[in-house]
Amino acid sequence: MAVMNINPTRMELNNLKKKxxxxxxGHKLLKDKCDELMRxxxxxxxxxxxxxxxxxxxxxxANQHMAxxxxxxxxxELNTALMVPMQQMTVDVKEKNVMSVKIPKFxxxxxxxxxxxxxxxxxxxxxxxxxxxxxDFSDILRDMMKLAEIEKSCQLMAxxxxxTRRRVNxxxxxxxxxxxxxxxxxxxxxxxxxxxxxxxLMKVKDxxxxxxxxxxxxxxxxxx
Amino acid sequence: xxxKVGAIGDKDSVFGFKSIGLDVVFANTPEEIQKTIREMxxxxxxxxxxxEKAASLAESEIDKYRFKPSPAIIPxxxxxxxxxxxxxxxxxxxxxxxxxxxLKDK
Numbered sequence: 001m002a003v004m005n006i007n008p009t010r011m012e013l014n015n016l017k018k019k020x021x022x023x024x025x026g027h028k029l030l031k032d033k034c035d036e037l038m039r040x041x042x043x044x045x046x047x048x049x050x051x052x053x054x055x056x057x058x059x060x061x062a063n064q065h066m067a068x069x070x071x072x073x074x075x076x077e078l079n080t081a082l083m084v085p086m087q088q089m090t091v092d093v094k095e096k097n098v099m100s101v102k103i104p105k106f107x108x109x110x111x112x113x114x115x116x117x118x119x120x121x122x123x124x125x126x127x128x129x130x131x132x133x134x135x136d137f138s139d140i141l142r143d144m145m146k147l148a149e150i151e152k153s154c155q156l157m158a159x160x161x162x163x164t165r166r167r168v169n170x171x172x173x174x175x176x177x178x179x180x181x182x183x184x185x186x187x188x189x190x191x192x193x194x195x196x197x198x199x200x201l202m203k204v205k206d207x208x209x210x211x212x213x214x215x216x217x218x219x220x221x222x223x224x
Numbered sequence: 225x226x227x228k229v230g231a232i233g234d235k236d237s238v239f240g241f242k243s244i245g246l247d248v249v250f251a252n253t254p255e256e257i258q259k260t261i262r263e264m265x266x267x268x269x270x271x272x273x274x275x276e277k278a279a280s281l282a283e284s285e286i287d288k289y290r291f292k293p294s295p296a297i298i299p300x301x302x303x304x305x306x307x308x309x310x311x312x313x314x315x316x317x318x319x320x321x322x323x324x325x326x327l328k329d330k
Contacts (some may be wrong), residue, residue: 091228114238134240154314
């Protein structure tokens with residue numbers, strides 16, 4: 001039994017009762033939040049795994065073409081071909097609020113209006129594999145950004161779930177039992193005080209009676 | 225707010241991303257990788273793609289940003305193949321949230 005170190009007074013009792021109500025309410029709310037977060041997290045993380053698998057597969061294919069291009073062309077040629085990129089991609093980061101977790105939303109923006117405008121080189125002196133690799137990369141990009149979005153969301157939600165669960169457990173197993181025990185302790189202490197003051201009054205009454213009227217208590221209750 | 229997207233890794237693995245408009249930095253040693261990550265994070269990059277090989281060399285640096293809102297550091301397989309580093313990251317999130325990895329593939 002964990003009793004807090006406070007004075008057993010009626011005021012403290014009232015305060016504690018209020019605190020217990022708040023703690024119970026907070027516990028319920030946090031538990032609901034944790035459950036909902038967990039539900040969303042599970043579906044998100046499944047999506048994350050699937051998406052990662054496809055992206056990794058596609059990247060592997062693109063990388064194979066890139067490796068082929070690298071082996072056919074000389075380093076200098078490859079460097080010149082890709083030195084000045086055609087596209088400049090930026091992302092608009094928006095925040096979405098899911099159960100007070102701010103998860104990012106990426107909105108892809110290209111510099112040129114035509115996003116298929118990806119080849120920064122002429123086709124005459126480059127390997128065909130390079131074209132395929134570049135095309136593949138540009139095709140994967142949307143999936144990759146989606147993956148980044150989801151994976152980051154998963155990480156943020158995971159840490160939020162962890163801290164929420166800690167708070168739920170702290171309330172459930174420490175705070176609330178402590179409040180309950182202390183309230184019980186104070187109630188008992190107050191009852192005890194009341195009983196002791198009642199007996200004291202009875203004793204005093206008895207003493208006064210016997211002094212004034214020589215009244216003798218027939219039961220002998222107060223004689224001892 | 226418009227942010228940039230970066231890629232870090234060995235030259236063969238990330239050179240291709242340059243053509244599609246990512247900011248590509250070649251880094252091979254742990255020091256280079258860590259420094260690049262730090263610079264990109266300070267420079268308001270929203271997403272940093274990093275090869276799994278490079279990621280394994282700079283884990284401590286990546287861990288710093290793992291639970292921050294930005295940047296999102298995403299490991300991708302490099303030209304030498306898939307090391308499973310990226311999947312491990314997903315499992316790590318699950319483990320943190322649930323307590324154990326309940327979605328493990330057999």
